[in-house]
Amino acid sequence: MGMATQRNTFITWDRETGKPFHNFITWQDLRGKEYVKDWNHSYTMKALNTGAKLLHTFTRSPRHLAASVLRFLSPQVTMRLKWLLNHNELLKDRLYQNQVLFGCIDTWLLWKLTAGRVHATDYSCASSTGLFDPFQMEWSSVVCKLLDIPMTIFPELKDTSGLFGKCDPQILGAAIPITGIVADQQGAMFGDCCYTVGDVKCTMGSGTFIDLNTGNQPHASIAGLYPLVGWKIGSELVFIAEGVxxxxxxxxxxxxxxxxxxxxxxxxxxxxxxxxxxxxxxxxxxxxxxxxxxxxxxxxxxxxxxxxxxxxxxxxxxxxxxxxxxxxxxxxxxxxxxxxxxxxxxxxxxxxxxxxxxxxxxxxxxxIEKSKFTDMTNLGVAFLAGLGHGIWKCKEELFKLRGCDRVYTxxxxxxxxxxxxxxxxxxxxxxxxxxxxx
Structure with missing residues (x-):
């Protein structure tokens, strides 16, 4: 089994009872919009940007360059989660007792399918939340300290393809292994076989998402491209630069x-x-x-x-x-x-x-190559789950399954x-x- 999910729609729930504290808060929710505006214009952010710019001058570190232009965005989880922590009293009470878990759609489904045994996500899903540091490959302690978000609520980070856990037999009648989890756009990129540095995937649905394979290094952008984890499979780590x-x-x-x-x-x-x-x-x-x-x-x-x-x-x-x-x-x-x-x-x-x-x-x-399949996300997560279960041994076997409908020159x-x-x-x-x- 594999899962490809919409990014940045999240939920929090009680660690002991498994009961959610609220409905899903989608990436389109605007309750954190004023927080985004206030924080992006705050002296704290200006100091952070200036300090990072100064550090980049001396270190030339891409991480410091990225921090020098850091801005919070409404579609990211960060400010919607901050808003929630300030407005949900029951959530705040349980937070002090270390009984709160956080997750996007993939994490919640994984938790439910495994009957509460697995609280995890993959790197691709985590990397788009605004709470993840792609340069350190971990949840961002800087952002969490800045916003006073306890890191104990976050799920374990796992490879995109591999065993996450097994479905509880009482749910689907069998202990089905869950062997692939990926974010929707990264899944489409994997399905389109964009495995080489310089490959570009362009998904044109309700919005346009353009993703460039940048290899094993995240790209620090000053123009608004976002550095994301494409996928992590064992020792293979692929980053993408995304424009929307x-x-x-x-x-x-x-x-x-x-x-x-x-x-x-x-x-x-x-x-x-x-x-x-x-x-x-x-x-x-x-x-x-x-x-x-x-x-x-x-x-x-x-x-x-x-x-x-x-x-x-x-x-x-x-x-x-x-x-x-x-x-x-x-x-x-x-x-x-x-x-x-x-x-x-x-x-x-x-x-x-x-x-x-x-x-x-x-x-x-x-x-320009038009893909044979309109919805490449489904194909991508099928590839990842199949690799994780051993149906295919390597990515090279997947090229012949992708298909190209038409080429524009x-x-x-x-x-x-x-x-x-x-x-x-x-x-x-x-x-x-x-x-x-x-």
């Missing part, structure tokens, strides 16, 4: 709800029915603008409409914006990591749109799109800092 654009597939759902189009399968045809965007530019910022722009006060913008603007121009502008955001993240990864990108493998619902993928290839002069259209892309960047600048003015 939160609004992709959800933008298409929004446009469909406004009757801008009817069928998603027809989007490429609609975009190609006009020679260009007619001067229309779209910036998706329903959740702000992430790396490398990093502006959570940005506003969604559509600019350049005239009486001659047709729905096809709007559709084309929306699809172009998805490819433009990919280009920004792609170039950021190239510039920051200095790693040659060897391959880009794309999965997720939006990957079915040939217009978007071809434009991504043209803008980056990079070959650059058609040398960058000269045509150069000015269009620059104008879109002007539209991005117009959308920035909008909500900070209120």
């Amino acid at each position: 654009s939160s609004d992709s597939g959800c933008v298409l759902e929004w446009a469909k709800s406004l009757s801008i189009f009817e069928e998603e399968s027809k989007l490429a045809d609609i975009a190609e029915s006009v020679p260009d965007n007619g001067g229309v530019y779209f910036v998706a910022a329903f959740s702000g603008l992430q790396a490398p722009i990093n502006d959570d006060t940005a506003v969604t913008t559509m600019i350049g409409m005239t009486p001659n603007t047709a729905k096809a121009h709007v559709v084309r502008a929306i699809l172009e914006s998805l490819a433009f955001r990919f280009k920004l993240l792609y170039e950021t990864m190239l510039t920051e990591t200095k790693l040659p990108i060897s391959s880009v493998r794309v999965n997720g619902g939006v990957s079915n749109n040939r217009f978007v993928l071809q434009l991504m290839s043209d803008l980056t002069s990079q070959v 650059p058609q040398k259209k960058w000269n045509k799109y150069k000015n269009i892309f620059r104008t879109w960047e002007r539209a991005v600048n117009r959308s920035k800092k909008w909500y900070s003015q209120q």
Whole structure:
């Protein structure tokens, strides 16, 4: 059995009774939003950033470089957990008695499936919480001391592939071994066989998640890329640098709800029915603008409409914006990591749109491989669980199972799109800092 779960949705429960103190708090929950804002602008954080910057000047340590630009984020566990510890009285009482356990979805399921015998997680799930130090490969004592979070609540860290425990026979009728646990995006990367330094996985679902294999060293980013553990299997430790654009597939759902189009399968045809965007530019910022722009006060913008603007121009502008955001993240990864990108493998619902993928290839002069399976996370955790149980002996056996549906090659259209892309960047600048003015 293997488990791949949504990242950063968590729960706490009583060590003795196993009873939760609250419902799951999802990564979209905004109760910690004000904590994020206050802490990121606090003198404590400024002192931490300044001190780390000074230390990096002398040590050149990537860990100090990462700390010099450290910011808390709402989707991370950190501030939602801090908010919870301040507002749940029963939780606080049991915390003083050392009777509280913490876990994301994977840890909770593992605890329940093993009838409370195993309290653990894997490194990939832990690394995205904001409570983990990828440079030390352990729960972050610095963050926990800063926020007064006791480290006794955290689960044991285990390899991504290997025996976590066995399912209680009373639950499923047999003691099924649980041999793989992975976070969703890292699972998709493993399923897409991005095992070599420089391999890139791009999942285009409701949001776009671009992950670059950086080998056995975490990348310290100043542009907003996040260093995560891809997977740990025995002595093999793989890190990834992740860039996110939160609004992709959800933008298409929004446009469909406004009757801008009817069928998603027809989007490429609609975009190609006009020679260009007619001067229309779209910036998706329903959740702000992430790396490398990093502006959570940005506003969604559509600019350049005239009486001659047709729905096809709007559709084309929306699809172009998805490819433009990919280009920004792609170039950021190239510039920051200095790693040659060897391959880009794309999965997720939006990957079915040939217009978007071809434009991504043209803008980056990079070959784009569309994965055979839309949902690569499921395949990835199946690979990991199978490796952990001995069904496959090594990763090389997995390549033939992945499959490639289509390959997009650059058609040398960058000269045509150069000015269009620059104008879109002007539209991005117009959308920035909008909500900070209120």
